[in-house]
Structures are given as structure tokens and as C-alpha cells.
Amino acid sequence: MNFPTTQFLGFFLTVFAVYWLLPWHRARMVWLLLASCAFYMSWHPWLILLILLSASVDYVVALLFDDVKSLTWGRLLLFGSIGFNLSLLAFFKYTNFMLDSANSMFALLGVEYRSPLFDNLLLPLGISFYTFETISYVVDVYMGRFRAVRNPIDYALYIMFFPHLAAGPIVRPRDFLPQVERRKRFDWYRLVVGMQIALVGLFKKAVIADHMPPVVDPVFKCPELYSSASIWLATLAYTVQIYCDFSGYSDMAMGMAHMLGFKLPVNFHMPYFAASITEFWRRWHISLSSWLRDYLYVPLGGNRGGKLATYRNLMITMLLGGLWHGASWTFVFWGAYHGALLSLHRAFGRGAQADTAGGVVGVSRHVVCVLATFLSVCIGWVFFRAQTFGDAGTVVTRLVWPTVGLNLHPGHVLLVGLSVLAVFLGHLAGTFLSWRRLERRLPAPALGGALAFLLLLALLLMPEASKGFIYFQF
Amino acid sequence: MNQRFSWHRRRGRTAFCWAAGAFVAAQLTASVILDYAWPAARFPYAAEVLGRAGKAGPRPDVVLFGSSRIAGGLRARDMGQELQATLGLPHAPLVFNAAVPAGDLISADHMLKQLLRRGVRPTLAVIEVNPETLNHYNEWFFFHVRRQLRWDDVPAYWRDVFRAGQAHRLLRARFVPLSVHRGNIRRACLAWLDPQLVESMPLEAWSLPVEKQTSETDAPHAATAAVAQQPTWDEVLQRCGESPTEQQRHGTLAGLEQPYRWLKHYRVGGASAKALERMLQRCRDHGIEPVLVGVPVTLAHRQAYTPPIEAAYREHMREVSRRFGCVFVDYRDRVPDSLFIDNHHVLAEGGWYFTRCLTREVLTSVWCGQHTVERPTEVGAP
Incomplete structure (x- = not known):
């Protein structure tokens, strides 16, 4: 679903109308999250699991920072979380690039070796953007710039909010998460x-x-x-x-x-x-x-x-x-x-x-x-x-x-x-x-x-x- | 603070209402203009055909109506020469191809109405009627809502449009015409400024460039690239005996789901059947002799015509021919598969073969007022 299309216009008008018709703030946030999931699934239904996995790991890690008193364990969790996110990014985005480069290198050395390329490897939409968002969340919580979010819906919405999901802007948790908690009021202006x-x-x-x-x-x-x-x-x-x-x-x-x-x-x-x-x-x-x-x-x-x-x-x-x-x-x-x-x-x-x-x-x-x-x-x-x-x-x-x-x-x-x-x-x-x-x-x-x-x-x-x-x- | 907030709200609401009102008013005005004052922006292909038909000079004696099968399959100039040679006429009758791509009986009726309005009164009207074009479920509304249905047509057609699953397209064509027809509007404006600029613009299927026509009376497009080539009659006969090539088989298979889709929920009726009746009535009212033709399709395509479909089609054609006293000839199996480019479009050789068969076997006798057969039985070279 691309932005300047009739299909997306229909989607947005529905989301917009239902969102403002719902009387409860929490229900609106749930509705936005569902709409964001539907938006992402319109590109590829299964790759949403990847975002959910990435977001879940960071959500849990951020909560664990509160309980972990040891600096070593804290760092381990931080680097583990960053490493996990970057590994997913590297696998989906750079596998073919690395294998291709290796093949070229072997060819330069005169070695006839071709490692199999993952021709069917899909690049999940927005992976570069949401990976950076999850990393900034974990780092900010670790550094004490921001308290870990307890409500998983708020956190999921921070990552998956459909207007910025596919190609940014890369949103910081301290800018976005307080907005999720704030009650919204419809305003014509x-x-x-x-x-x-x-x-x-x-x-x-x-x-x-x-x-x-x-x-x-x-x-x-x-x-x-x-x-x-x-x-x-x-x-x-x-x-x-x-x-x-x-x-x-x-x-x-x-x-x-x-x-x-x-x-x-x-x-x-x-x-x-x-x-x-x-x-x-x-x-x-x-x-x-x-x-x-x-x-x-x-x-x-x-x-x-x-x-x-x-x-x-x-x-x-x-x-x-x-x-x-x-x-x-x-x-x-x-x-x-x-x-x-x-x-x-x-x-x-x-x-x-x-x-x-x-x-x-x-x-x-x-x-x-x-x-x-x-x-x-x-x-x-x-x-x-x-x-x-x-x-x-x-x-x-x-x-x-x-x-x-x-x-x-x-x-x-x-x-x-x-x-x-x-x-x-x-x-x-x-x-x-x-x-x-x-x-x-x-x-x-x-x-x-x-x-x-x-x-x-x-x-x-x-x-x-x-x-x-x-x-x-x- | 509260006062300022409520001022903003009021201002925002007023601005929004003005924006929505201006947008809707502009689109509705544009839709009326495009429907009644500038139809060429909606259906440039038809406008081009009608423009040529309305030109000063000799008026067409035979007009061909239908889809790309007729537009690419019947060769207007050859048909005229064939009629002249067979009947020994002093001049070749002028044959005019008014078939349009993705056409059916509704678009054929539209073309006939427009030609009559321009004073064109042919002796013969050849009309394509295949089982799929009579189905009450009509997929060609995909094109009609965009190209030719106007505000005053909506009450008559909305049920058929809904049945064909094209309601959203109808709504878009009615309420956001500036977006739907933007390509044609832009091209027309650019052509008005500088015709050279239009060359670089991509063209839609329904507004193919008119430069490809081979003669004034041929269809101004070459859906099958058929009209561009000139095979000899021997080549045509030689190809008749050959088996279809791998490319032809591939072309046939690629589009094979189409006839099954077109024949979905088959029942003769709806807007298509009414359009045929309107056309025949118009012909009768203006002294035009209609010739209904089941146009050639491949064996694979014909297999989609199940016995109930075939029976309903034949029964309806018999009934219509009887009611309006017109000729119906079935040429669906007359052209060998080796002369097709895909499952329902003939090659240049196929076009010539079909033109010659139809002209010699049917049109000559109808021209002389002697035709009585329902279907030619002799298969082979005419």
C-alpha cells in the first residue's frame, strides 16, 4: 500500500474516522496499532513477525534494565540487544551483498568458488528504520535518558506507527512515547x-x-x-x-x-x-x-x-x-x-x-x-x-x-x-x-x-x- | 487561551468545509464538462475514429463494429476490394472499421449512435457478437465506466456495473474525473501547446497512437500488429495447414483464463443484450442491413463455451435474427489456430483469411439482398 494511491486513501480515511469516533484513548491506541499491523501486512503478511520479534526482545531487555544492578549484566544485555537487532538487519539486508563480494574476491584470486546466494531473501520493509528506533530505545533506557515503557501496546505503536513505519522519519522514544500517553482531542485546525x-x-x-x-x-x-x-x-x-x-x-x-x-x-x-x-x-x-x-x-x-x-x-x-x-x-x-x-x-x-x-x-x-x-x-x-x-x-x-x-x-x-x-x-x-x-x-x-x-x-x-x-x- | 483555541477551531472547520466544497464542486463541474463538452478526453480512440468518419468525402458503405478482434481481424480496404471484385462493382465500397479495443456491444452501440449523429448511414453494419459479449455479467464495464458512461447513463447501467464489480470505478469516474482522466487531459493540453511534446508521454491502451493505422478506413490501432503486414494469399493458405508455433501456443495459454472469466455466471441478458437490441433497432430505423458475426477464436477459447452456454447463445441469436430479420453467421471455428497470435486475436494472415471468407460467403450476398444461410458450412479457402 503506497501512500499516493486510492487504496491507501481509503485505508487512511477509515483509520482516521474510526480513530476519532472511538471515545477512549486506550481504544484509539489499540486501533492505531491494529491499523499499523494491517498496513505492514499489506506488503508482506509474514514479515510482521520479524518486527514483533525485534520489538519484543527490546521491550523485555529495557524492562530488565530496571532489575539488573550489575554493570556487567547491564552492558551484556545492552550489547546483546543491539547485536540481535543488527544481526537481523545484517542477515536480511547484507547477506547477498557479503556473499556476492566473497564470490568476486574468490574470482579475483582465480578460485572458482561460488557460494550460493539467497536469491529469494526478501528485504523487510522499513527494517533499517525500525532497527535504529529499537536501538535508540534500548540505549536511551540503558543510559537513563528515558524510563522503560511498561505498556507493550505503547511500545509497539512507537515502532509500528504506520506513517513512519516504512521509511521514517526515525523517531526517538523521548519524542514519541509521551505523545502516546497523552489524551488526544479532535481539532479542526x-x-x-x-x-x-x-x-x-x-x-x-x-x-x-x-x-x-x-x-x-x-x-x-x-x-x-x-x-x-x-x-x-x-x-x-x-x-x-x-x-x-x-x-x-x-x-x-x-x-x-x-x-x-x-x-x-x-x-x-x-x-x-x-x-x-x-x-x-x-x-x-x-x-x-x-x-x-x-x-x-x-x-x-x-x-x-x-x-x-x-x-x-x-x-x-x-x-x-x-x-x-x-x-x-x-x-x-x-x-x-x-x-x-x-x-x-x-x-x-x-x-x-x-x-x-x-x-x-x-x-x-x-x-x-x-x-x-x-x-x-x-x-x-x-x-x-x-x-x-x-x-x-x-x-x-x-x-x-x-x-x-x-x-x-x-x-x-x-x-x-x-x-x-x-x-x-x-x-x-x-x-x-x-x-x-x-x-x-x-x-x-x-x-x-x-x-x-x-x-x-x-x-x-x-x-x-x-x-x-x-x-x-x- | 480558550478564546484563541476556539477561534482556531472555528477557522479550521471553515477552511476544511471550503476545501471540501471547492474540491467536490471542481470535480463535479469537470465530470459534466468531460461527459458532455469534451468526450474526446475520456475516449480519445473513439473520438479519433468518429472524427475520421465525420470528415467530408465519401461516406462509408460498410461499417464494422466490435472489439480488437474486429479492429485487428477485419481488413477494411481488402474487404472493399473483395466486394468490388466479386460483385463487379465500378468502385470499391468504402468499408470503415469502427471497432474499438476492449469493445463489446455497449461500446458498439455507442459508436453506432455517434456515427448516425454524424450523418453516417452505411448500407451494411457488421456487428461482432460472441457468447461472452452477451453475458449479463459484463467485465467490459471496467472500460465503459471510464470511457463512455455519462451521468444520464448511470440510472440505466448501475445494476450491471455493480454486478460486474466495477462500482468503485464508476464512483471514481463520476466523482474524481480529473484524477481518472488526467493522462488524457494532459496529453490533450500538451498536444494543443506543442504536438511534439506528446511523443514522449506514455500512452494508455485505450488511447493508442493513431499514426499506426494503415489506411483511413482501417482501425487506428494494431492490437495484434496484424494490419501492418501484407502476407500473400499463398502464405495464408500455407499457414492454414501448419500447426501453431510454440510462441502461439504460449500466447494462447497466457490468456486462457480470460474467456472463463468473461463467461462467469453465464446468462444471456443484462445491458449487453439490451445494447444489441438497441443497435438492431437503430439499424432498422435507418435502413441499415445488420450482419451479426460470431468472430473467430481458437479451439482453446471455444472450449470455454460449455454446452449450456452454447445453447443459450444460439437460442438468443436465433431469436434476435428472427425478431429483427437479420443475418447471423458463426465464424468462431473458421480460422485455424495457426493463424492466431493469442487465444482470440488473429495474425495478419488470419485477418486476411477471415476478411475474405466473410466477404465472399456472406457480405456479397447480403449486399445483393440474397443472403439466407445461418452458417456457412464449407470449411477451407474461399
């Missing part, structure tokens, strides 16, 4: 705000992101056939696609949660207007980057051990962040590329940034920084999108070296141009306008009319076949 957020997400996903694959896919499939201009356009198109796809999903999740009385964290904040790579990671997939910072970078030592240790920690964090995205060496390279950029920025960029000047010079310098960051990110997306290093190399070479080849259809050029313009204007509006303030000044009929117009426009412009979310595969 909250509903309208939720609709606004969800509609913006729908527009990003269905109108912009879903129109990009016909431009991106053929070029990244056979980059050697296309001219440099086409490669540039396809790279730009993918840059737009991945942003609109993922932030669109996050917006829809936030909007739906808002309509149900929950607040999910903001996941994107005008990332392509970042003036440095460090700022980019504070604006892009914020829930993941902050998770990696709090549960990986800081425990590794963060920036406390000197320059070299900081660079090492940045590299490890980003390498693992890359691997988290997908089981492929191109993702690992993408992570390493960003780790290197972050280290370089830490080494050289911060001093330059501190030397801020006002007026035209300052603005010009800021614009140059934004463009340089955007360009670096675009090149990073080439490795993220390409199937092989060979393809990525061809794309990068053609980006740098003007080459003749096939050109894109004028219709596609226009489509990419309009999409880039839409994202640019969206970033501009998000940076310089306060939508909240603007919206409060609008008369209610005008606000309602604007919402209806946005929905009609999204329905009219969305492609005939809905496409899956890119981040569902992670």
Missing part, C-alpha cells in the same frame, strides 16, 4: 494543518519526483550513449527526484501523524540551500543524521580526541551511514565521499566560513558556497544512483568532459527545467517566508480554496502509474 503538510508532500512526490524516472532511468542505465548535456540534466533530475521523493514521503508522514494528533520530527529543511556540507547534513534526512551523530559519532569519541580522531570518526560514521542506505559498494563509496567532504570542510572550510563579510561580498560568497555544496552533493548522488562504479565513472567523466551522444527529448528537458525551478522556488519560499504567519493572515475560505487547488493540481499532474518510494528499498 490541526486537521487543516496536517492536510497542508501532507498535500505539500503529495505534490513533491506525485507531481515532481514521479515524473523524473523517464529522464533519469535510461541515462543511468546506459550513460555511455548520452551526451554531456543529457548527463547533466539526468543528474539534476535525480537530485530533484531523490529530494522530492523522500521529503515528500516525510511530509506526508508528518501530515498524517498530525491529523491523528501526533507530531513527527522535521526531516528536511531546504537542504539544497546549505552553504557547506556540514550544514547540508544538518538539513538532509535530519532524523538519520542526528541519530548517527548521537548513537555512533559521539560514542566513537566525536571531536573530543583531536583532529585525526575526529576525521576518523567522521569517516566511520559516514561509511556506515552509506552502508545503511543500501547493500552495495557504490553506497559505501557515497558514504566515504561525504565523510571525506565533511573532514575536508572541518579541516579547511570552517575558518573560511568564520571570515564572514556583510553586504554584496557576503551574499556573493554565500551564493558561491551554496552552489559549490550543491555541486558536491550532485556528484555524490551519481554514486548513489549508479548501479556500478563503471556507470558512475562514465557519468562523472561526461559531467566533466564535454562529450557528444544522445540528447534528451525537448519535453524531458522542459520537465526537468520546471522541476528544478519548482524546487528552487520552494527552497526560496521556505527560507524567506514564514508559511505559518502567511497562512494565519489568509481568510479561512481562501485557505480552504488553496488547499483544494493544491489537491486538484496534484491529482491532475500525477503520473498515471504510481511509483514506489526510493527509500522503501533501504
Whole structure:
């Protein structure tokens, strides 16, 4: 059940109506949990057992922390729980990748050995996201930042709440669990705000992101056939696609949660207007980057051990962040590329940034920084999108070296141009306008009319076949 | 605080009501416009066919109605030449293929009504009638609710739509037409801006590009890719004696569950049977000679026609032919399986074979007003 589909709309309207018709808070939470189970089971009925297993282990471990007085036993439980979750993730996500890499290694050594690959191994939907959520819960309880939840329904809802189940945002227990306990009251204004957020997400996903694959896919499939201009356009198109796809999903999740009385964290904040790579990671997939910072970078030592240790920690964090995205060496390279950029920025960029000047010079310098960051990110997306290093190399070479080849259809050029313009204007509006303030000044009929117009426009412009979310595969 | 909260609530409720009202009003207005002012956005294929039929110039003498089986299976130009050669006419009669993909008797009736409205009065109307197109359970409502049913058709068809399990599609087509027809609307707008832009847009099955037509009077699509090829008659006869290839067998098996689905809960009646009666009445009212044809299907497809189905079909056809005084010919088993691309679509050779058989054995005599046989018995090359 994909978000921008009639099937999901029917599902959500039913869940929404029953949820607010139920008079008891506990009954509403049970209903939400049942709906979340049904949502997950619509993808694969049996894989829900995997989430339940993972969640049960962490629920019990967190409760045991209260009873365990010994530090050793506490640590053992903590690492046992983390190890268990990561093993499940590694098995389902990385088995084929590891076996494939082993096969390639044997082939390089001239040994004709092929270990059997698990061709039918399914990647459970959202496993990367809910694994991180369960880990953050166990760690937070162990560290004493949060008390273990007694009610299993509350805990299960934290993991399985359907708006964020498939592709985040990665929710922290201290942000979500208190909301589960709080009694909800239906509010028309909250509903309208939720609709606004969800509609913006729908527009990003269905109108912009879903129109990009016909431009991106053929070029990244056979980059050697296309001219440099086409490669540039396809790279730009993918840059737009991945942003609109993922932030669109996050917006829809936030909007739906808002309509149900929950607040999910903001996941994107005008990332392509970042003036440095460090700022980019504070604006892009914020829930993941902050998770990696709090549960990986800081425990590794963060920036406390000197320059070299900081660079090492940045590299490890980003390498693992890359691997988290997908089981492929191109993702690992993408992570390493960003780790290197972050280290370089830490080494050289911060001093330059501190030397801020006002007026035209300052603005010009800021614009140059934004463009340089955007360009670096675009090149990073080439490795993220390409199937092989060979393809990525061809794309990068053609980006740098003007080459003749096939050109894109004028219709596609226009489509990419309009999409880039839409994202640019969206970033501009998000940076310089306060939508909240603007919206409060609008008369209610005008606000309602604007919402209806946005929905009609999204329905009219969305492609005939809905496409899956890119981040569902992670 | 409470005052502020209640102001927000009131404002939220008003905004929501305006949003819902504006959305519903826009969709309903769009549905009325698409139904009555811009039907081409709902059924571009039919609009294209009707547009060609309504063009100035000679009016068609023979019009073919039916589904993709007729659209790809009967060759309009060859049929005209065949009639001319057999009857020794000075000019070849103009044969016009008005069959539509995924068509049945309801869409055929729609096409006939529209052609009559455009002043087309042919001498003969060849109408495809197979057992599945007469079943009261009609799966083609999947397409009809989207392509041709309008607000004023809903009272007459809603029972059949429910029976076919297409109620949700009917509701969507009625209440969110801007979403349902968005592809066609976009294509039409782009074509209006710049026809070149449309080339890059994916096309739906019911709006296949019209450029593929081989002649003005042929069907503007090639569901079986049949009309694009020109086999010789010897090649056709040679293929008649051959066994079906592995690819043909595969094609037949792949779609074999279709006839069983179409013949589910078989009972002649419902909207399809009424549409046939309406069509025949229209023909009679306008002096058109209707020819009802059971079109060729493979042996595997025919096996889905169980004896009760066959008996009900034959009985109904006999009754209809008698009531309206028209010809019914059964060609379902006349084309060998080696001339099919799948279980119910003929190859180019099969199309020619069927065209020649039907023209020589039936249409020539009906043209001269002499046809009396219910079913040709002689099997083989005409």
C-alpha cells in the first residue's frame, strides 16, 4: 500500500474516522496499532513477525534494565540487544551483498568458488528504520535518558506507527512515547494543518519526483550513449527526484501523524540551500543524521580526541551511514565521499566560513558556497544512483568532459527545467517566508480554496502509474 | 487561551468545509464538462475514429463494429476490394472499421449512435457478437465506466456495473474525473501547446497512437500488429495447414483464463443484450442491413463455451435474427489456430483469411439482398 494511491486513501480515511469516533484513548491506541499491523501486512503478511520479534526482545531487555544492578549484566544485555537487532538487519539486508563480494574476491584470486546466494531473501520493509528506533530505545533506557515503557501496546505503536513505519522519519522514544500517553482531542485546525503538510508532500512526490524516472532511468542505465548535456540534466533530475521523493514521503508522514494528533520530527529543511556540507547534513534526512551523530559519532569519541580522531570518526560514521542506505559498494563509496567532504570542510572550510563579510561580498560568497555544496552533493548522488562504479565513472567523466551522444527529448528537458525551478522556488519560499504567519493572515475560505487547488493540481499532474518510494528499498 | 483555541477551531472547520466544497464542486463541474463538452478526453480512440468518419468525402458503405478482434481481424480496404471484385462493382465500397479495443456491444452501440449523429448511414453494419459479449455479467464495464458512461447513463447501467464489480470505478469516474482522466487531459493540453511534446508521454491502451493505422478506413490501432503486414494469399493458405508455433501456443495459454472469466455466471441478458437490441433497432430505423458475426477464436477459447452456454447463445441469436430479420453467421471455428497470435486475436494472415471468407460467403450476398444461410458450412479457402 503506497501512500499516493486510492487504496491507501481509503485505508487512511477509515483509520482516521474510526480513530476519532472511538471515545477512549486506550481504544484509539489499540486501533492505531491494529491499523499499523494491517498496513505492514499489506506488503508482506509474514514479515510482521520479524518486527514483533525485534520489538519484543527490546521491550523485555529495557524492562530488565530496571532489575539488573550489575554493570556487567547491564552492558551484556545492552550489547546483546543491539547485536540481535543488527544481526537481523545484517542477515536480511547484507547477506547477498557479503556473499556476492566473497564470490568476486574468490574470482579475483582465480578460485572458482561460488557460494550460493539467497536469491529469494526478501528485504523487510522499513527494517533499517525500525532497527535504529529499537536501538535508540534500548540505549536511551540503558543510559537513563528515558524510563522503560511498561505498556507493550505503547511500545509497539512507537515502532509500528504506520506513517513512519516504512521509511521514517526515525523517531526517538523521548519524542514519541509521551505523545502516546497523552489524551488526544479532535481539532479542526490541526486537521487543516496536517492536510497542508501532507498535500505539500503529495505534490513533491506525485507531481515532481514521479515524473523524473523517464529522464533519469535510461541515462543511468546506459550513460555511455548520452551526451554531456543529457548527463547533466539526468543528474539534476535525480537530485530533484531523490529530494522530492523522500521529503515528500516525510511530509506526508508528518501530515498524517498530525491529523491523528501526533507530531513527527522535521526531516528536511531546504537542504539544497546549505552553504557547506556540514550544514547540508544538518538539513538532509535530519532524523538519520542526528541519530548517527548521537548513537555512533559521539560514542566513537566525536571531536573530543583531536583532529585525526575526529576525521576518523567522521569517516566511520559516514561509511556506515552509506552502508545503511543500501547493500552495495557504490553506497559505501557515497558514504566515504561525504565523510571525506565533511573532514575536508572541518579541516579547511570552517575558518573560511568564520571570515564572514556583510553586504554584496557576503551574499556573493554565500551564493558561491551554496552552489559549490550543491555541486558536491550532485556528484555524490551519481554514486548513489549508479548501479556500478563503471556507470558512475562514465557519468562523472561526461559531467566533466564535454562529450557528444544522445540528447534528451525537448519535453524531458522542459520537465526537468520546471522541476528544478519548482524546487528552487520552494527552497526560496521556505527560507524567506514564514508559511505559518502567511497562512494565519489568509481568510479561512481562501485557505480552504488553496488547499483544494493544491489537491486538484496534484491529482491532475500525477503520473498515471504510481511509483514506489526510493527509500522503501533501504 | 480558550478564546484563541476556539477561534482556531472555528477557522479550521471553515477552511476544511471550503476545501471540501471547492474540491467536490471542481470535480463535479469537470465530470459534466468531460461527459458532455469534451468526450474526446475520456475516449480519445473513439473520438479519433468518429472524427475520421465525420470528415467530408465519401461516406462509408460498410461499417464494422466490435472489439480488437474486429479492429485487428477485419481488413477494411481488402474487404472493399473483395466486394468490388466479386460483385463487379465500378468502385470499391468504402468499408470503415469502427471497432474499438476492449469493445463489446455497449461500446458498439455507442459508436453506432455517434456515427448516425454524424450523418453516417452505411448500407451494411457488421456487428461482432460472441457468447461472452452477451453475458449479463459484463467485465467490459471496467472500460465503459471510464470511457463512455455519462451521468444520464448511470440510472440505466448501475445494476450491471455493480454486478460486474466495477462500482468503485464508476464512483471514481463520476466523482474524481480529473484524477481518472488526467493522462488524457494532459496529453490533450500538451498536444494543443506543442504536438511534439506528446511523443514522449506514455500512452494508455485505450488511447493508442493513431499514426499506426494503415489506411483511413482501417482501425487506428494494431492490437495484434496484424494490419501492418501484407502476407500473400499463398502464405495464408500455407499457414492454414501448419500447426501453431510454440510462441502461439504460449500466447494462447497466457490468456486462457480470460474467456472463463468473461463467461462467469453465464446468462444471456443484462445491458449487453439490451445494447444489441438497441443497435438492431437503430439499424432498422435507418435502413441499415445488420450482419451479426460470431468472430473467430481458437479451439482453446471455444472450449470455454460449455454446452449450456452454447445453447443459450444460439437460442438468443436465433431469436434476435428472427425478431429483427437479420443475418447471423458463426465464424468462431473458421480460422485455424495457426493463424492466431493469442487465444482470440488473429495474425495478419488470419485477418486476411477471415476478411475474405466473410466477404465472399456472406457480405456479397447480403449486399445483393440474397443472403439466407445461418452458417456457412464449407470449411477451407474461399
